Structure formats: structure tokens, C-alpha cells
Amino acid sequence: MKKVAWVTDSSAVLDEELKNHPHVYVLPVHLIINGQAFLDGIHLTTEDIARSMDNGETLSSSQPSVGDFKELYDRLAEEYDMIFSIHLSSALSGTYSSSVQAGKMVDIPVFSVDSSYLSYPLTLLLKRAIKLWDHFHEPEIVIQSIHAIKSKLKVFVWIGSLQQLHKSGRLSASKYLLGSLMKIKPIVTFEEGKLEIKTKVRTWKQATEKIESYLEESLASGEIEELFLLYGRDQSQTTEWVDMVKAKSADKVSTYPLGTALVLHAGTGTVGIGWLEK
Structure with missing residues (x-):
């Protein structure tokens, strides 16, 4: 059986099931406060962002780079046989595009999926994808099923x-x-x-x-x-x-x-x- 790594970005809200999953990896979104960059979930929490808003500071965000993805994928290639990478909507961020580009640069199959959502809806789709893989072990079935679930x-x-x-x-x-x-x-x-x-x-x-x-x-x-x-x-x-x-x-x-x-x-x-x- 092929060993699969699951990758998402920090716009997803992981529940305890996914936080404790040994094969789930999260690439942090870059958060920018008054021109200084931080990593979501590593350097800053939602409460930190809330305090910055209360203080009137200037906030923005930027997606993980192609290089961020490639570095992670190269590392995962040493342990896994394939990668499913599920990310926030491509209409809202270039994160999915970065995953696709990085996937072409590494020596491991990478199946990038545009969730069309973010926050918990993205998490829900990730959880469903993992269960689908555990049942069918077919990448095409997982991807097609996720797109069907999105419509519901x-x-x-x-x-x-x-x-x-x-x-x-x-x-x-x-x-x-x-x-x-x-x-x-x-x-x-x-x-x-x-x-x-x-x-x-x-x-x-x-x-x-x-x-x-x-x-x-x-x-x-x-x-x-x-x-x-x-x-x-x-x-x-x-x-x-x-x-x-x-x-x-x-x-x-x-x-x-x-x-x-x-x-x-x-x-x-x-x-x-x-x-x-x-």
C-alpha cells in the first residue's frame, strides 16, 4: 500500500483529529503586520491578529511561495510515495497555483486540489479526502469525489x-x-x-x-x-x-x-x- 502525505495551508482550521494525524502537514500563510512578516500559527495566533486590529495596525497576508512548497515536497519525498495537497480557493489566493508549480519540480507524484473554500469547509474536505483514500486507494476517485462533495x-x-x-x-x-x-x-x-x-x-x-x-x-x-x-x-x-x-x-x-x-x-x-x- 502506498504511503500518502496530506498537505494543506494554515487557512484551514484543523480539528483535534487532524492535529493528531501523523501524515498531515500544514504550510503557514505569511501574515504581514506594519510591513513585518510572520508565519500563521507559528509566530502569530488569531488573538494576536485581533489585538493588532484593535491597535489600528496595518495587516495583510501572502501565500506560501513555490519554494516553500518545493522544500516541503522534497522532504516528504524521502518518506512518502505520493502527496495530496488540498488548499484554499484559487479564486482567493495563489496558494493552489504554487502547489501545482512545485509539484512539477519534485520526484514524487503530487495531486493538488483546489478546495474552492477556506477555514473549516477546507478542513471538512481534507478529512473526507483522507477517508476516501483509506477506502478506495485510488487518487482519481478521491479527487472526483471531493469535487462532488464541494457542490453539496x-x-x-x-x-x-x-x-x-x-x-x-x-x-x-x-x-x-x-x-x-x-x-x-x-x-x-x-x-x-x-x-x-x-x-x-x-x-x-x-x-x-x-x-x-x-x-x-x-x-x-x-x-x-x-x-x-x-x-x-x-x-x-x-x-x-x-x-x-x-x-x-x-x-x-x-x-x-x-x-x-x-x-x-x-x-x-x-x-x-x-x-x-x-
Whole structure:
């Protein structure tokens, strides 16, 4: 049986299962504060980023380089027979492209996969890929199945800070000004890997009502296999949505941090919800 290494980037939010997995490796995203570079999860945590935001510091991020990937892949080639490398959406970052390029430079098969997501949805896909490999031991089946699972994921994120989205370069000045003047915060979703505005709301109550309607729509069309909530700074941010979800469905609800990369761009007040349809 071939020995497989699993690689992702730090935009994923690893649960205890993956943190303790002996064959999972994480390449850190580069976080930049006032021009100084740090490695996500090594030099900085989400709370460090939150404090920097509170202090008004300038923050941005950059992807792991092709060289970072090649160095890791060369090292893994000494121990493994092949590598699956699953990363955040190629529409949001060049990380997937760096993996593809590095994969062509090393003497080990590298199967790079664009997850079309980040944060826990990326983690979910990584976990499913590992289980699929354990069952089928066929790279093509794993990749095809992951793309099929992607189409069943529904993820909605209520943006906590238009200011942070603007400062990080993900929102134009005109849209930021208009949104700020009208006190609008969008709910965004993922469409073909891109963040697209689903709707615009002014209050938390309106956001909750919209999310509830999206959940009801999915429940009406079929069963939900897994449901999760995402928080920026504190798990208590999800309490109201947890109660709403439990009132709609008896399924277990899991909560996870958004992760440093998403908090950096969207702010600590950001809250997300997602589910995998059967």
C-alpha cells in the first residue's frame, strides 16, 4: 500500500483529529503586520491578529511561495510515495497555483486540489479526502469525489467589519464608503470559489432571519449530513445561531474558529454557518 502525505495551508482550521494525524502537514500563510512578516500559527495566533486590529495596525497576508512548497515536497519525498495537497480557493489566493508549480519540480507524484473554500469547509474536505483514500486507494476517485462533495457544501458568512475588508484590499473604497454610510454588512457565500454577496443587511437580527431562511430552503429540499458554525473571536458569537439551528434541525451542530486568514480580512466580528447536503 502506498504511503500518502496530506498537505494543506494554515487557512484551514484543523480539528483535534487532524492535529493528531501523523501524515498531515500544514504550510503557514505569511501574515504581514506594519510591513513585518510572520508565519500563521507559528509566530502569530488569531488573538494576536485581533489585538493588532484593535491597535489600528496595518495587516495583510501572502501565500506560501513555490519554494516553500518545493522544500516541503522534497522532504516528504524521502518518506512518502505520493502527496495530496488540498488548499484554499484559487479564486482567493495563489496558494493552489504554487502547489501545482512545485509539484512539477519534485520526484514524487503530487495531486493538488483546489478546495474552492477556506477555514473549516477546507478542513471538512481534507478529512473526507483522507477517508476516501483509506477506502478506495485510488487518487482519481478521491479527487472526483471531493469535487462532488464541494457542490453539496453551502457556506454563508456575515462580514463583521467592512473597514477591515477594505483595509485588507478585499473591498473597494467606493463600496466601503457606501456600505459604511448605509450601515450595511453583507452576507457572502462561495460561488465557484469566489466570495459573492448573497444579500445585504443592516442588523444582526436581519442576518439571522436570512440565514434561517437559507437553512429552511436546504432542509426542505433534502437532508443535511453535517452542519457547522464559525466564529471570529469567541464561540459565544454563535450562540443565537446555534439555538436557531437546533430549533430547525435535531442534527448535531459543531463550532469552529474562522481561522486567522479569514479574520484578518473580514474582522473579528465575522460569523459563518455552513452545511453539507446529502
